[in-house]
Amino acid sequence: xxxxxxxxAMIEFRSVTKxxxxxxxxxxSFDLVIPPRKTTVLVGSSGCGKTTLLxxxxxxxxxxxxxxxxxxxxxxxxxxxxxxxRIGYVMQNSGLLPHRKVIDNVATVPILNGVPKKDARARxxxxxxxxxxxxxxxxxxxxxxxxxxQQRVGVARGLAADPNIxxxxxxxxxVDPIVRAELQQETIRLQEGLGxxxxxxxxxxxxxxxxxxxxxxxQKGGHIAQVGSPAEILANPANDFVASFVGADRGKxxxxxxxxxxxxxxxxxxxxxxxxxxx
Amino acid sequence: MKWVESNLGLVWDLTLTHVALCIPPIVIGFLLSIPIGWFAxxxxxxxxxxxxxLGLLYTIPSLPLFIxxxxxxxxxxxxxxxxxxALTIYAVALMVRSASDGFGSxxxxxxQAASAMGYSGWQRFWRVELPLSGPVLLAGLRVVSASTVSLxxxxxxIGVTSLGYLFLNGLxxxxxxxxxxxxxxxxxxxxxFDLVIVLAGRLLLPWNRGDRSARATAxxxxxxxxxxxxxxx
Numbered sequence: 001x002x003x004x005x006x007x008x009a010m011i012e013f014r015s016v017t018k019x020x021x022x023x024x025x026x027x028x029s030f031d032l033v034i035p036p037r038k039t040t041v042l043v044g045s046s047g048c049g050k051t052t053l054l055x056x057x058x059x060x061x062x063x064x065x066x067x068x069x070x071x072x073x074x075x076x077x078x079x080x081x082x083x084x085x086r087i088g089y090v091m092q093n094s095g096l097l098p099h100r101k102v103i104d105n106v107a108t109v110p111i112l113n114g115v116p117k118k119d120a121r122a123r124x125x126x127x128x129x130x131x132x133x134x135x136x137x138x139x140x141x142x143x144x145x146x147x148x149x150q151q152r153v154g155v156a157r158g159l160a161a162d163p164n165i166x167x168x169x170x171x172x173x174x175v176d177p178i179v180r181a182e183l184q185q186e187t188i189r190l191q192e193g194l195g196x197x198x199x200x201x202x203x204x205x206x207x208x209x210x211x212x213x214x215x216x217x218x219q220k221g222g223h224i225a226q227v228g229s230p231a232e233i234l235a236n237p238a239n240d241f242v243a244s245f246v247g248a249d250r251g252k253x254x255x256x257x258x259x260x261x262x263x264x265x266x267x268x269x270x271x272x273x274x275x276x277x278x279x
Numbered sequence: 280m281k282w283v284e285s286n287l288g289l290v291w292d293l294t295l296t297h298v299a300l301c302i303p304p305i306v307i308g309f310l311l312s313i314p315i316g317w318f319a320x321x322x323x324x325x326x327x328x329x330x331x332x333l334g335l336l337y338t339i340p341s342l343p344l345f346i347x348x349x350x351x352x353x354x355x356x357x358x359x360x361x362x363x364x365a366l367t368i369y370a371v372a373l374m375v376r377s378a379s380d381g382f383g384s385x386x387x388x389x390x391q392a393a394s395a396m397g398y399s400g401w402q403r404f405w406r407v408e409l410p411l412s413g414p415v416l417l418a419g420l421r422v423v424s425a426s427t428v429s430l431x432x433x434x435x436x437i438g439v440t441s442l443g444y445l446f447l448n449g450l451x452x453x454x455x456x457x458x459x460x461x462x463x464x465x466x467x468x469x470x471x472f473d474l475v476i477v478l479a480g481r482l483l484l485p486w487n488r489g490d491r492s493a494r495a496t497a498x499x500x501x502x503x504x505x506x507x508x509x510x511x512x
Contacts, residue, residue, distance in 0.1 A: 060395055085397030095392025099410050099486040112397050141486045157396070167395075 007071030008036035009164040009197040011057060016066035018052055018222075026052040027222030029066065035214060036164075039191050039198040043208035044218030044245075050201045053222060054167050057199060058087045070165070085113055088158030088166040088196070092173045094150040096142040102128075102153050103138035109161040120160075127156040132186060148179035155187070159194070166191075168200045172207070184210055205246055209234075217242055282456040290445070294464045297442040300431050301468070303363050305424055308370020313416070315371070316378020317404075330376055334507060337372035341365065341430050345437045362434040362441075369430060370423045377419020377504050381412030384496050414487055414494070417480040418501035424472045426508050428465060442468075
């Protein structure tokens with residue numbers, strides 16, 4: 001296979017508007033630069049257009065107007081099917097093909113790209129290691145796996161063609177909190193290790209702050225309420241909407257220092273001690 | 280029993296003829312139904328019309344349809360093509376609903392995921408939609424198979440040889456053993472066809488084994504197809 005040289009994968013939205021046939025304007029003149037090799041999280045309540053934005057990157061949805069650029073190249077000039085094969089995609093409920101064994105699910109995209117089956121499968125086995133799954137699961141069907149395991153397979157599949165962009169659409173929304181916490185840590189580890197540009201969609205602000213180098217808080221119609229690092233947003237919420245969304249207005253995330261036995265103990269909004277301040 | 284012993288050769292020949300008469304309509308009907316069913320499912324507006332028209336087709340009584348076939352096809356009265364075409368029409372009428380249900384039973388999340396992976400429309404149809412609608416398609420095919428095997432007997436009335444000959448001849452000459460052996464032979468063919476389809480399903484759809492929800496979907500689809508067949512007869 002002739003590999004095209006992939007750039008660092010900077011994604012740019014330039015006054016992108018999406019109006020659906022039924023008249024709903026999901027996204028209205030949206031501008032955003034997604035920095036390469038970082039995690040950008042689009043966060044907002046349902047109906048804010050975050051999934052629409054994500055799906056416009058790999059042309060699952062085409063914008064009504066405006067353009068989306070990857071490393072300066074307008075995606076509207078690229079064939080959608082080819083574009084999708086070089087962008088990883090992980091969705092809620094894993095979206096695994098139920099009639100394909102785990103290993104074949106992971107090998108899907110490389111095989112579509114023309115990699116010989118044997119090589120694609122060998123690589124798929126390595127990817128199971130990467131996402132922390134036992135190789136013995138390779139010959140099982142997706143429904144024989146737990147929800148968390150399926151989600152890991154979904155991540156492995158998203159990484160299989162070694163894309164430089166990974167789109168994640170509420171990937172951990174349907175797994176229990178303990179597994180979710182594990183998967184979140186795994187995502188951070190993978191992103192740091194592999195240096196992919198990750199675009200992550202969630203409605204959970206805690207998840208957004210945990211994973212995002214850049215967090216984009218969205219209001220209805222894809223309007224950006226605030227863009228910044230978690231620290232910037234916490235230090236200086238742009239408006240009441242952001243303050244309420246991150247919980248600052250309810251005193252959430254406000255930590256106090258209490259002096260106990262000569263040491264500084266950090267206490268959260270409920271008065272629960274959460275740690276000791278290092279001198 | 281004496282009649283059966285002395286006419287085993289005849290029963291066997293008629294059984295083979297009957298099988299040969301049934302296989303083309305089942306196979307062609309199945310193949311034709313897949314694109315029509317896909318279309319009916321994909322374009323919801325057309326679904327109602329297509330299903331109603333085809334449902335009505337199945338309600339046409341078989342004997343008049345067999346007799347009218349030569350007028351439509353320009354074939355001779357005794358050509359077996361008349362029966363083949365008429366049985367194919369019935370097969371399509373029954374099968375399109377199952378095919379449409381089958382394609383409708385595929386989880387839209389999975390189709391979205393397949394597109395996001397980079398399957399083209401054509402690849403997605405062959406490698407995802409068709410295999411995943413397999414359980415429901417086969418459920419429909421089982422009903423079509425049973426229906427075709429029984430309807431083919433009526434061909435004998437218009438002179439197209441099938442096991443129906445044993446019914447006509449046996450009744451005319453009041454030989455109960457002849458009628459009974461015809462019934463048994465038709466049943467055996469129906470059961471064998473059914474087993475072949477079920478086995479093919481096991482081989483072609485290995486992921487489906489032990490999947491309760493998929494089996495339930497298939498059972499429900501088979502019941503719907505049976506209802507269509509019963510409602511018409």
